[in-house]
Amino acid sequence: MAYLMGIDLGTSSLKTIIIDEAGNVKAVSARPYQFASPCGGYAEHDPREWWKACCETVKEALAACGAPASSVKGVSFSGQMHGAVLLDKDYQVIRPAILHCDARSAVQVEEIKAALGMDRVRELIMNPVYTGFLLPSLMWVRDNEPENYEKVRHVFLPKDYLKFRMTGEVSSDYSDASATLAFDIKRNCWSEEILSAVDVPMDFFPRCYGTDEAAGTVCEAASRETGLSTSTVVVAGGGDQVMQGIGNGITQAGSATSNIGTSGQVSFQSDVPIMNPALSTNTFCGYKKGRWFTMGAIMNAGLSLKWFNSLFETADFNQINEQVAKVRPGSGGVIFLPYLNGERTPHVNPNLSGMFLGVNLNTGRPEMTRAVMEGVAFALYQCIEVCGNLGLKADNMVASGGGARSGPWLQIQADIFNIPLKVADTEEQAGLGSAIAAGVGAGVYRDIEEGCRAVVKYKDMLVVPNAAAHEAYEEYYQLYKDTYEAGRDVLQRVTLMGRRQ
Numbered sequence: 001m002a003y004l005m006g007i008d009l010g011t012s013s014l015k016t017i018i019i020d021e022a023g024n025v026k027a028v029s030a031r032p033y034q035f036a037s038p039c040g041g042y043a044e045h046d047p048r049e050w051w052k053a054c055c056e057t058v059k060e061a062l063a064a065c066g067a068p069a070s071s072v073k074g075v076s077f078s079g080q081m082h083g084a085v086l087l088d089k090d091y092q093v094i095r096p097a098i099l100h101c102d103a104r105s106a107v108q109v110e111e112i113k114a115a116l117g118m119d120r121v122r123e124l125i126m127n128p129v130y131t132g133f134l135l136p137s138l139m140w141v142r143d144n145e146p147e148n149y150e151k152v153r154h155v156f157l158p159k160d161y162l163k164f165r166m167t168g169e170v171s172s173d174y175s176d177a178s179a180t181l182a183f184d185i186k187r188n189c190w191s192e193e194i195l196s197a198v199d200v201p202m203d204f205f206p207r208c209y210g211t212d213e214a215a216g217t218v219c220e221a222a223s224r225e226t227g228l229s230t231s232t233v234v235v236a237g238g239g240d241q242v243m244q245g246i247g248n249g250i251t252q253a254g255s256a257t258s259n260i261g262t263s264g265q266v267s268f269q270s271d272v273p274i275m276n277p278a279l280s281t282n283t284f285c286g287y288k289k290g291r292w293f294t295m296g297a298i299m300n301a302g303l304s305l306k307w308f309n310s311l312f313e314t315a316d317f318n319q320i321n322e323q324v325a326k327v328r329p330g331s332g333g334v335i336f337l338p339y340l341n342g343e344r345t346p347h348v349n350p351n352l353s354g355m356f357l358g359v360n361l362n363t364g365r366p367e368m369t370r371a372v373m374e375g376v377a378f379a380l381y382q383c384i385e386v387c388g389n390l391g392l393k394a395d396n397m398v399a400s401g402g403g404a405r406s407g408p409w410l411q412i413q414a415d416i417f418n419i420p421l422k423v424a425d426t427e428e429q430a431g432l433g434s435a436i437a438a439g440v441g442a443g444v445y446r447d448i449e450e451g452c453r454a455v456v457k458y459k460d461m462l463v464v465p466n467a468a469a470h471e472a473y474e475e476y477y478q479l480y481k482d483t484y485e486a487g488r489d490v491l492q493r494v495t496l497m498g499r500r501q
């Protein structure tokens with residue numbers, strides 16, 4: 001029996017999963033961690049902590065699985081996207097990686113837009129130029145830490161650091177590379193035009209593979225550190241949105257997911273790159289050539305609940321979900337804007353912060369917790385609305401990420417979206433997607449579609465929208481949007497004032 005390993009490098013934790021080729025989960029091991037925020041709007045993480053978590057979880061998963069390491073035929077990766085990992089000529093980490101949720105590079109964002117012109121941004125990049133994406137983060141280092149920038153020889157995405165440590169070779173994949181702002185989305189290659197416009201050397205950027213292509217084998221050093229065999233094939237993998245789509249069996253054009261991880265997304269698969277003239281959604285390369293996906297992305301999904309829980313001494317999810325289920329839709333009139341660290345779709349504005357509105361003497365923790373869940377779901381609903389205006393619509397969606405572990409949060413999503421939700425049988429969809437890609441690269445499955453057919457299963461339930469709740473939520477949704485429109489300028493001023501302190 002062949003075994004396959006998927007490693008999911010999340011923003012808040014790293015998870016390693018082992019499956020057999022029939023898709024039975026044999027082991028899961030996870031390590032939580034916390035990124036650093038040395039000052040307001042910054043989000044950084046030392047890549048070596050990711051590698052440590054990777055080694056520990058791989059060893060634990062191998063031990064729990066009990067099969068010999070040589071039976072793990074392939075390993076692949078899913079990673080938080082957009083972040084910048086910088087290595088020097090000796091392949092050493094120069095400084096902490098700057099993450100997708102980092103807001104420091106506003107000046108560099110404007111420089112990219114001015115250097116290329118907005119017509120070329122729409123044509124070539126096809127995405128909002130936003131802080132936390134690799135290119136502006138790299139330019140921020142150039143402009144603010146010249147001593148570090150001088151040392152830079154290799155630049156890649158977070159999960160590529162794990163792949164580098166696993167194989168000893170630097171490489172990336174098309175999906176993750178397409179989410180750096182330095183990539184030509186339609187032609188599937190690093191863009192000389194973009195890089196020369198902002199004076200960043202093309203040779204910083206590595207060779208790219210397809211998500212399911214072999215990128216090497218486990219090197220001797222990694223074998224010692226992880227317990228994996230040097231015969232195990234290391235497969236390129238991809239950005240977490242692509243890998244999660246695979247793990248959810250979302251491979252057909254037109255299929256869609258709603259994800260509540262640390263951040264949140266609604267993603268639609270398509271067989272053409274979708275252009276949004278307003279540049280308020282993302283269009284990235286998919287799991288194979290000729291496949292793209294378009295998504296509305298929100299910055300603070302599970303992170304909003306994590307933040308809110310952190311204000312209290314206890315935060316047991318079972319208890320929280322029980323309390324939330326007892327509060328009626330609308331949270332007793334409390335509305336939450338989840339813009340704790342800025343917002344991408346639809347506002348594309350890093351200079352926002354969160355807001356509770358409508359708190360009163362009857363408001364307690366359960367109402368505020370439910371308002372947080374509803375606020376996140378309203379933000380995702382707004383993504384669905386924006387994608388709908390681009391012609392992207394779905395009759396049903398697969399709900400994923402940590403938020404899909406919560407019964408009430410699933411029902412809140414279905415009721416607000418008015419769309420039935422399917423839920424994958426495993427809680428580790430991105431890891432499962434990576435294990436499927438590992439199976440293709442190692443020759444266990446012919447292609448991703450065959451791997452999905454063999455592995456992906458759904459829970460025996462459909463989360464069906466409740467018509468009365470949806471009607472009530474439509475009124476709240478209008479208020480949610482009005483709150484932002486009426487409060488935008490004040491919210492920006494307050495956010496910037498807070499960051500100055």
Ligand SMILES: Nc1ncnc2c1ncn2[C@@H]1O[C@H](COP(=O)(O)OP(=O)(O)O)[C@@H](O)[C@H]1O
Nearest residue numbers: 010011012013261262302305317401402403406
């Ligand atoms: N049982 C649960 N009930 C409610 N929310 C949950 C539960 N489990 C996880 N979450 C939410 O999911 C988030 C983590 O999602 P996950 O997909 O694991 O994130 P990441 O991949 O970014 O590390 C948590 O911050 C929390 O908000």
Ligand SMILES: O=C(CO)[C@@H](O)[C@H](O)COP(=O)(O)O
Nearest residue numbers: 010011080081100261262263
């Ligand atoms: O920003 C995006 C996609 O554009 C996220 O996919 C990040 O890559 C992080 O995902 P989580 O760890 O928050 O789930």
